[in-house]
Amino acid sequence: MLIAVLLGFVFAPLWNLLGRWIKGSFSWLPALLPAGLFLYFASLYPVTQNGPLLTSTPWIPSMGVNLDFRLDGLSLLFALLITGIGTGVFIYASYYLKGHRHLDRFFAYISFFMASMLGVVLADNLLLLIIFWELTSISSYFLIGFDHEAAKSRRNALQALVITGLGGFLLLAGFVLIGTVAESFSIAQLLGTAGSLQNHPLYGWMLALVCAGAFTKSAQFPFHFWLPGAMAAPTPVSAYLHSATMVKAGVYLLARFTPMLGGTDYWQYTLISFGGITMLYSAFHAMHRKDLKEILAYSTVAALGMLVFLLGIGTQQALLAAGVFILTHALYKATLFLVAGMLDHETGTRHIEKLRGLRKVMWPVAIAGGIAALSSAGVPLTYGFIGKDLIYDATLKAINWPWVLTAVALVTNILVLYAGFQAGIRPFTGPLPDHHRTLHLPNARLWLPACVLALLCLAFGILPALTNGLAGAVASAIANTPVDAHLAIWHGFNTVLALSGLTLLAGFLLYGWFAPPEGKLQQRWEHLSPESLYRKAGQGFTWFAGKYTRLLHNGNLRSYVFSIITFIILLLGTKILTGVHLYFDRRAVVGGLRLYDVVIFVVTLAAIWKSISTNSRITAVASLGVVGYCICLLFVIYSAPDLAMTQFTIDTLTVVLFVLVLFRLPRFLRINDKLWQDGILAALFGGLISLIALGALNEPTTKETSEFYAENAYLLAKGKNIVNVMLVDFRGFDTMIEITVLSIAALGVYSLMKLRISSDNKE
Amino acid sequence: MKSIILKTASTYLLPLLLLFAVFILLRGHYNPGGGFVGGLIASIAFVLHAFAHGLVETKKMLRFVPSACIPVGLAISLISGFVPMAIGRPFMSGEWLSVQVPIIGSIGTPLFFDIGVFLVVIGITLTILFTISDGIL
Numbered sequence: 001m002l003i004a005v006l007l008g009f010v011f012a013p014l015w016n017l018l019g020r021w022i023k024g025s026f027s028w029l030p031a032l033l034p035a036g037l038f039l040y041f042a043s044l045y046p047v048t049q050n051g052p053l054l055t056s057t058p059w060i061p062s063m064g065v066n067l068d069f070r071l072d073g074l075s076l077l078f079a080l081l082i083t084g085i086g087t088g089v090f091i092y093a094s095y096y097l098k099g100h101r102h103l104d105r106f107f108a109y110i111s112f113f114m115a116s117m118l119g120v121v122l123a124d125n126l127l128l129l130i131i132f133w134e135l136t137s138i139s140s141y142f143l144i145g146f147d148h149e150a151a152k153s154r155r156n157a158l159q160a161l162v163i164t165g166l167g168g169f170l171l172l173a174g175f176v177l178i179g180t181v182a183e184s185f186s187i188a189q190l191l192g193t194a195g196s197l198q199n200h201p202l203y204g205w206m207l208a209l210v211c212a213g214a215f216t217k218s219a220q221f222p223f224h225f226w227l228p229g230a231m232a233a234p235t236p237v238s239a240y241l242h243s244a245t246m247v248k249a250g251v252y253l254l255a256r257f258t259p260m261l262g263g264t265d266y267w268q269y270t271l272i273s274f275g276g277i278t279m280l281y282s283a284f285h286a287m288h289r290k291d292l293k294e295i296l297a298y299s300t301v302a303a304l305g306m307l308v309f310l311l312g313i314g315t316q317q318a319l320l321a322a323g324v325f326i327l328t329h330a331l332y333k334a335t336l337f338l339v340a341g342m343l344d345h346e347t348g349t350r351h352i353e354k355l356r357g358l359r360k361v362m363w364p365v366a367i368a369g370g371i372a373a374l375s376s377a378g379v380p381l382t383y384g385f386i387g388k389d390l391i392y393d394a395t396l397k398a399i400n401w402p403w404v405l406t407a408v409a410l411v412t413n414i415l416v417l418y419a420g421f422q423a424g425i426r427p428f429t430g431p432l433p434d435h436h437r438t439l440h441l442p443n444a445r446l447w448l449p450a451c452v453l454a455l456l457c458l459a460f461g462i463l464p465a466l467t468n469g470l471a472g473a474v475a476s477a478i479a480n481t482p483v484d485a486h487l488a489i490w491h492g493f494n495t496v497l498a499l500s501g502l503t504l505l506a507g508f509l510l511y512g513w514f515a516p517p518e519g520k521l522q523q524r525w526e527h528l529s530p531e532s533l534y535r536k537a538g539q540g541f542t543w544f545a546g547k548y549t550r551l552l553h554n555g556n557l558r559s560y561v562f563s564i565i566t567f568i569i570l571l572l573g574t575k576i577l578t579g580v581h582l583y584f585d586r587r588a589v590v591g592g593l594r595l596y597d598v599v600i601f602v603v604t605l606a607a608i609w610k611s612i613s614t615n616s617r618i619t620a621v622a623s624l625g626v627v628g629y630c631i632c633l634l635f636v637i638y639s640a641p642d643l644a645m646t647q648f649t650i651d652t653l654t655v656v657l658f659v660l661v662l663f664r665l666p667r668f669l670r671i672n673d674k675l676w677q678d679g680i681l682a683a684l685f686g687g688l689i690s691l692i693a694l695g696a697l698n699e700p701t702t703k704e705t706s707e708f709y710a711e712n713a714y715l716l717a718k719g720k721n722i723v724n725v726m727l728v729d730f731r732g733f734d735t736m737i738e739i740t741v742l743s744i745a746a747l748g749v750y751s752l753m754k755l756r757i758s759s760d761n762k763e
Numbered sequence: 764m765k766s767i768i769l770k771t772a773s774t775y776l777l778p779l780l781l782l783f784a785v786f787i788l789l790r791g792h793y794n795p796g797g798g799f800v801g802g803l804i805a806s807i808a809f810v811l812h813a814f815a816h817g818l819v820e821t822k823k824m825l826r827f828v829p830s831a832c833i834p835v836g837l838a839i840s841l842i843s844g845f846v847p848m849a850i851g852r853p854f855m856s857g858e859w860l861s862v863q864v865p866i867i868g869s870i871g872t873p874l875f876f877d878i879g880v881f882l883v884v885i886g887i888t889l890t891i892l893f894t895i896s897d898g899i900l
Contacts, residue, residue: 642796642797642800645795645800649803653803653806653888653892656810657891664895718871719793720792720794721792721794723795725792727799728876728877728880732844736840740837743833743887745887746886746890753895
């Protein structure tokens with residue numbers, strides 16, 4: 001199973017290397033990858049009927065992170081969707097993006113995404129899961145921004161990344177919390193002790209953080225707006241990521257955590273209210289949109305809301321309904337997206353009022369779209385009907401307020417029916433405009449995947465018992481107890497059937513009588529929508545960063561030094577005044593003073609006086625050099641020859657460097673204004689450091705470290721110069737990194753200076 | 764600053780200073796010295812030459828851009844760290860040959876590591892100084 005997950009990562013760069021062939025006549029080649037994986041996962045179906053399949057490969061055993069994968073009903077359903085719909089999308093894209101100059105890159109991104117998504121649904125370790133989770137966000141960013149020359153797609157890609165990235169961050173915090181409390185990151189172990197987290201005092205935080213991750217990923221209100229924005233991606237991407245797979249990752253997460261976090265009042269209220277608001281809000285929005293992909297995007301958000309809502313209800317019927325609805329929705333929504341993509345590809349527009357009567361020129365597309373729309377409406381003999389039945393069954397048997405929940409589900413279903421018909425049926429009915437008469441049926445690689453998916457909607461709808469095993473396994477995996485599924489078309493005359501009929505009737509009436517008004521309503525409320533709030537937050541942040549930078553990073557070196565030193569004085573000063581007891585031994589300070597110490601001291605003082613009293617920069621720099629040399633002499637006297645030698649050369653080079661820099665500065669400038677301010681600061685800082693140094697003299701120093709080096713320098717490293725042995729042997733790794741950092745600094749100086757010189761040349 | 768005395772002196776001082784730098788580099792393991800100081804002294808030698816003869820002359824004499832020393836030095840240091848791994852010791856553990864070479868002393872991976880540091884320091888110092896003094900000297 002590890003290989004199955006990693007295969008996509010292996011092949012992603014390969015597609016790029018094989019770019020020439022993929023852009024040529026071998027564009028079908030990448031589709032073999034998801035197809036092969038689909039067959040592999042399908043062949044594992046009988047195994048999972050007897051319980052989850054677990055594999056483990058050591059990775060970072062010291063941290064308890066291993067490449068653990070589990071395949072149970074829930075994972076299997078998602079794995080089959082990812083690879084199955086993936087196959088269709090790969091084939092579809094090979095023609096949809098035919099001749100695109102980055103087709104190879106597209107396949108690389110989408111293979112990468114597929115592998116990450118498989119990782120999310122198969123991971124049995126929370127930390128592993130979060131890694132794949134973030135990888136899906138990143139690959140989604142690349143796919144939304146695939147048309148990277150359009151500003152809109154770049155902006156929407158970033159928006160999606162920010163929202164899902166924020167969620168991922170919170171989710172990581174949640175996982176760490178859960179892992180720490182439960183002392184295990186393994187999902188298998190967490191499932192084994194399911195029920196213990198709900199009573200923990202930090203349960204509220206866990207729930208909030210996990211929900212934040214799931215809601216951002218699955219586009220729940222108020223984070224829903226990135227999903228319609230993500231429609232800037234090429235249609236195959238929308239069909240794959242933003243309807244069938246990635247956006248369901250949040251749903252997957254909630255389903256996975258149902259046994260561990262679910263079953264409480266908090267869980268129910270949070271999920272039901274977020275899901276309920278999301279589905280009503282976005283189904284209502286879907287009704288008012290006229291762009292095919294926008295309609296589909298909002299109805300997808302509604303479906304995601306429905307799934308969260310069902311998981312929130314949490315009864316066995318609801319979990320079964322959620323499992324079936326995941327499959328139902330993936331089948332019909334992917335079909336509708338593929339159909340929308342074909343219409344866009346052939347006619348060049350996605351506006352529903354311009355698309356009419358197209359059944360006459362592309363009948364297989366019309367059939368696929370029609371079946372999918374009927375399935376989304378829940379017409380009998382389609383799989384959507386089964387899904388809808390189960391949803392009503394679940395809401396009617398909910399523990400709290402069954403009728404309220406049923407009403408919410410009913411309204412959403414009616415509106416979703418309307419949206420589905422607008423996208424799947426309306427473009428094909430009515431008279432064909434003249435300018436569309438020249439259209440012809442697109443290549444089979446475009447319409448075949450949509451037709452296969454549509455036929456599956458129909459086949460499962462006529463023979464729902466085919467999916468009994470899978471649906472049961474999914475519900476069992478979510479509920480963590482065995483659940484049997486008995487899907488059937490006919491349950492006799494009951495409330496559920498009446499509700500289904502009511503949905504269809506109301507939906508048909510709405511489709512017949514209601515036309516979406518010109519978007520005045522939207523414009524009026526636009527400034528309050530979550531999307532514009534998000535944008536304003538972004539602008540505010542940029543504004544704040546600008547102000548902040550201008551305040552602290554003003555380009556005046558003197559003010560940098562001033563604020564840094566002031567900060568250090570405040571930090572050290574408060575610490576010394578409040579916490580540290582200082583004791584000075586006067587004899588240690590004055591005693592043992594020799595003549596050359598005094599001479600060096602006097603020379604240093606004179607040099608310092610010269611450097612602050614002079615008006616010439618060169619003199620100041622040279623005086624500072626003298627101060628440096630005096631310190632070198634101190635090192636020599638107090639037997640630190642290595643230090644003295646290095647300091648001596650460094651000081652020489654610093655003076656040279658300073659002089660060279662001075663050549664580039666304006667010549668006449670008062671350098672000793674603000675004398676008092678600088679003087680006070682310098683005196684404070686110097687005094688503080690002297691205090692600390694004197695205090696340090698009296699501390700009993702531990703000699704262990706120096707003794708270790710003195711004893712072992714020759715024994716272990718065969719050197720007699722301890723300083724050098726430390727540099728090249730004991731702490732050699734530090735030196736390695738230091739010279740690397742120095743090299744980067746040199747490159748930085750080089751590029752900065754050369755940049756300036758070349759811009760001078762331009763002038 | 765093109766004084767004839769400085770010019771003549773620096774012509775003789777350059778090889779002497781370079782020799783001294785190598786001497787400091789090699790004695791580092793037993794006596795004060797090492798790659799870092801050695802590299803600084805060697806850079807000072809070249810800087811002195813540039814002050815006396817002008818940057819163009821020094822660059823002409825060097826025949827290669829000083830920044831080329833940086834990757835070469837880094838590579839030598841890094842490889843010297845990897846060599847012990849070839850015989851199954853951990854990364855960057857010091858390995859010495861048993862033979863003593865006259866003048867240089869014993870040869871081991873820390874010596875090559877130090878030579879790498881020496882080259883990197885020369886490369887960095889000269890790159891920074893030459894870049895900044897471009898057009899001045």
